[in-house]
Amino acid sequence: MLVLVDTCQATASARGGLCACLEPDTLRRLRAVTADSGLAAGETVFAAGEAAPFLYGLRQGAVMLTRRMADGRRQVLSFLFPGDTFGFADGPVHVATAVTLQRSSFCRIPLVMPEADPFLAQRLRHIAQACLADAYHHALRLGRMTAAERVADFLFWLWTRLGRPEELHLPMRLVDIADHLGIRAETTSRAFSALRRAGLIGALSSDGILPIYQGAALTGRR
Amino acid sequence: MLVLVDTCQATASARGGLCACLEPDTLRRLRAVTADSGLAAGETVFAAGEAAPFLYGLRQGAVMLTRRMADGRRQVLSFLFPGDTFGFADGPVHVATAVTLQRSSFCRIPLVMPEADPFLAQRLRHIAQACLADAYHHALRLGRMTAAERVADFLFWLWTRLGRPEELHLPMRLVDIADHLGIRAETTSRAFSALRRAGLIGALSSDGILPIYQGAALTGRR
DNA sequence: CGGTTCTTTGACGTGCATCAAATCCTGTGG
DNA sequence: CCACAGGATTTGATGCACGTCAAAGAACCG
Numbered sequence: 467m468l469v470l471v472d473t474c475q476a477t478a479s480a481r482g483g484l485c486a487c488l489e490p491d492t493l494r495r496l497r498a499v500t501a502d503s504g505l506a507a508g509e510t511v512f513a514a515g516e517a518a519p520f521l522y523g524l525r526q527g528a529v530m531l532t533r534r535m536a537d538g539r540r541q542v543l544s545f546l547f548p549g550d551t552f553g554f555a556d557g558p559v560h561v562a563t564a565v566t567l568q569r570s571s572f573c574r575i576p577l578v579m580p581e582a583d584p585f586l587a588q589r590l591r592h593i594a595q596a597c598l599a600d601a602y603h604h605a606l607r608l609g610r611m612t613a614a615e616r617v618a619d620f621l622f623w624l625w626t627r628l629g630r631p632e633e634l635h636l637p638m639r640l641v642d643i644a645d646h647l648g649i650r651a652e653t654t655s656r657a658f659s660a661l662r663r664a665g666l667i668g669a670l671s672s673d674g675i676l677p678i679y680q681g682a683a684l685t686g687r688r
Numbered sequence: 689m690l691v692l693v694d695t696c697q698a699t700a701s702a703r704g705g706l707c708a709c710l711e712p713d714t715l716r717r718l719r720a721v722t723a724d725s726g727l728a729a730g731e732t733v734f735a736a737g738e739a740a741p742f743l744y745g746l747r748q749g750a751v752m753l754t755r756r757m758a759d760g761r762r763q764v765l766s767f768l769f770p771g772d773t774f775g776f777a778d779g780p781v782h783v784a785t786a787v788t789l790q791r792s793s794f795c796r797i798p799l800v801m802p803e804a805d806p807f808l809a810q811r812l813r814h815i816a817q818a819c820l821a822d823a824y825h826h827a828l829r830l831g832r833m834t835a836a837e838r839v840a841d842f843l844f845w846l847w848t849r850l851g852r853p854e855e856l857h858l859p860m861r862l863v864d865i866a867d868h869l870g871i872r873a874e875t876t877s878r879a880f881s882a883l884r885r886a887g888l889i890g891a892l893s894s895d896g897i898l899p900i901y902q903g904a905a906l907t908g909r910r
Numbered sequence: 911c912g913g914t915t916c917t918t919t920g921a922c923g924t925g926c927a928t929c930a931a932a933t934c935c936t937g938t939g940g
Numbered sequence: 941c942c943a944c945a946g947g948a949t950t951t952g953a954t955g956c957a958c959g960t961c962a963a964a965g966a967a968c969c970g
Contacts, residue, residue, distance in 0.1 A: 531824075533824060533825075533827075533828050535828065535832060535833075539832040539833075540832070541827055541828040541831045541832050543824050543827055554817045554820055554821075555817065555821075556817055556818045556820070556821035556822075561821045561824055561825075562824060580810075580813070581810065584806040584809065587806065587809050587810050587813055588802075588803065588809050590813055591802070591809055591812055591813040591816060594813060594816035594817050594820055595776045595777065595778055595816050596778045597820055598776055598778070598816055598819055598820050598823060599776075599777075599778035599783045600778075601820060601823035601824065601827065602753075602755060602765050602783055602784060602823065603755075603783075604827060605755075605763055605765055605823065605826060605827065605830060606755050606757065606763040608827060608830035608831050608870060609763045609830050609867070609868075609869070609870030610757060610761040610762070610763050610867075610870065611757075611761075612957075612958095613957075613958065639916075639917095640916075640917070641916085645831070645832075646831075647831070648830060648831030648832060649958075649959090650958075650959060650960080651916090651917080652917090652918080652919085652958090652959080652960085653957090653958060653959075655917060655918055655919080656918085656919080656958095658917095658918095659918075659919085670917085672916085672917090672966075672967055672968085673967095834925080834926095835925075835926065861948075861949095862948075862949070863948085871926075871927090872926075872927060872928080873948085873949080874926090874927080874928085874949090874950080874951085875925090875926060875927075877948095877949060877950055877951085878926095878950085878951080880949095880950095881950075881951085892949085894934075894935055894936085894948085894949090
């Protein structure tokens with residue numbers, strides 16, 4: 467457990483904004499029952515199959531949602547950043563495992579709350595729909611794009627999500643990106659190298675900083 | 689436009705049940721503003737990019753949701769059956785195109801309704817979450833399963849969704865299944881042949897009837 | 911400094927795509 | 941009823957994108 471901080475880094479492009487987008491009075495009511503908590507990098511927030519009594523709003527840090535097959539094959543379903551809401555379950559248990567990629571802190575919303583609060587229920591419905599739209603886009607990536615296109619499209623998504631900075635800070639490993647895009651870490655590395663040779667990005671430094679030279683050119687025609 | 693029918697074939701395994709699962713009084717209120725409509729096979733219910741003023745509940749028939757890349761590559765996002773709810777958008781416009789696979793009939797729910805009806809909003813939130821759970825499962829299929837596994841797992845899903853019948857009625861073409869699973873129609877055909885030779889299924893007849901001999905054996909270890 | 915983990919690059923193998931052709935089915939018109 | 945055209949499925953032959961295996965840096969850590 468880390469110390470709690472009160473600054474929420476939620477941005478407008480977040481799929482959620484339980485922290486950022488709620489009306490002030492709803493937010494005030496939320497605060498009354500919301501327990502903030504923090505975790506170091508590499509820790510499990512919740513695991514697939516566990517009971518799902520909370521929704522989570524990511525305040526700081528980065529999280530990934532994963533699923534595994536019985537033989538260990540892993541799919542990274544989604545990467546989450548400040549302002550994103552996660553923990554949606556289909557029924558009483560989680561369908562995915564959530565793991566922190568960095569030190570992260572969360573809001574936790576007890577699942578009884580949205581049942582009682584129509585405004586919150588409405589907001590959560592829209593968030594779930596935004597996640598669904600993302601998942602549809604990702605299905606297109608996985609089903610119909612080449613490895614190089616997947617990597618470029620993913621970097622474009624990430625670059626946009628993080629506010630189109632000149633340098634992208636990648637909190638995840640290459641193998642996590644590979645498991646997100648349905649390819650191998652080696653293939654991911656080769657795609658990065660090709661983009662670098664093409665002048666769209668710079669070299670990935672060991673601390674995960676990736677210069678973006680032509681971000682708009684990363685998007686293929688969808 | 690087809691004639692309206694009043695029997696809704698929604699089942700318990702449907703992701704939705706706007707027709708089947710609502711409380712009688714809510715249903716009655718819904719009926720007051722719900723316009724039923726019908727379409728023949730191969731027609732477009734709505735297209736990606738169009739305004740999204742309605743949600744849809746499928747009463748009879750079958751529908752698929754698709755997305756295309758600019759160069760024509762197509763991804764079938766989901767197959768829908770009676771009882772399923774669709775038309776969720778992220779914002780004001782549809783993110784997918786919905787096409788009928790058979791003669792189908794729908795309920796249409798104006799999007800202003802859930803805003804006004806907390807019960808309906810709650811229900812839609814749960815439906816959207818169920819769709820998200822499906823989309824996550826599908827990401828695992830697309831990202832980490834072999835072609836043969838994808839086909840078997842898809843058939844298992846479909847078999848379960850349709851009530852585990854002895855004969856599956858496939859309303860879609862092989863190429864639609866292929867575009868759903870991120871493979872080619874030829875590969876899909878080969879996978880069917882392999883399952884047939886293994887004795888799990890029978891021969892696919894020209895009218896789309898597929899005998900299921902060992903449905904439970906279709907599921908891989910996930 | 912030695913051990914560990916991650917990334918990068920090369921060499922080679924394979925699963926699926928692609929190309930092609932045969933078969934089957936359906937609809938149409940004589 | 942039969943002939944024919946067009947489309948879907950099936951199967952075979954071949955090619956290539958990406959997986960797999962391997963090894964060499966590079967960064968980190970005790």
